[in-house]
Amino acid sequence: MYIEAFTSSATKNIVLYSDDYSIWIEETTKSLTLDELMSIIGPCYPRTINIKALQPENNFNVLKATAVPISVNVTDSCGNVIDSASVHVAFENGDTTLLLPHVNEGVYNGTWVPWNVGHCNVTITAIPPSWQTLEPESVIINGTIDML
Incomplete structure (x- = not known):
């Protein structure tokens, strides 16, 4: 699972996340805290x-x-x-x-x-x-x- 957050020129955050099957892109007008981001994508990134x-x-x-x-x-x-x-x-x-x-x-x-x-x-x-x-x-x- 990869997680990236971007800020566009329109001051919107774009969050990209994946579960290794699909990729979702969400746009939001508010800043996301780490806790809010983790609530969207889940708390764990598989490493091994x-x-x-x-x-x-x-x-x-x-x-x-x-x-x-x-x-x-x-x-x-x-x-x-x-x-x-x-x-x-x-x-x-x-x-x-x-x-x-x-x-x-x-x-x-x-x-x-x-x-x-x-x-x-x-x-x-x-x-x-x-x-x-x-x-x-x-x-x-x-x-x-x-x-x-």
Whole structure:
């Protein structure tokens, strides 16, 4: 979201603001305080992506060749859900990278079947859609894969 305020030669303020989908322009004959401006556009400017691993949790312990649900929640720094990100899950142990589909309200789910035993770091990366100004973000969870 970008916010700019201009004063025209007719002493009118022009406020431009965007929600990354549309742009609105409003003209007003009075000066706007910061509080008034924030009441128009909202109090938060998203700056980062937040990824919360729901499943598996950090320090997981799973069995080889057993289906493991993977679930993550993706929001921006204002708490708004991001439902059109590209969410990739990479496994340090050499298992195949997964692309998680969006399910609902910023939640992305998939299933991992681990084949390589031992310690494993799992890197979850969320890449925002190209029309958003946010940078990709990653989190790492770790755990162990044991033999059956």
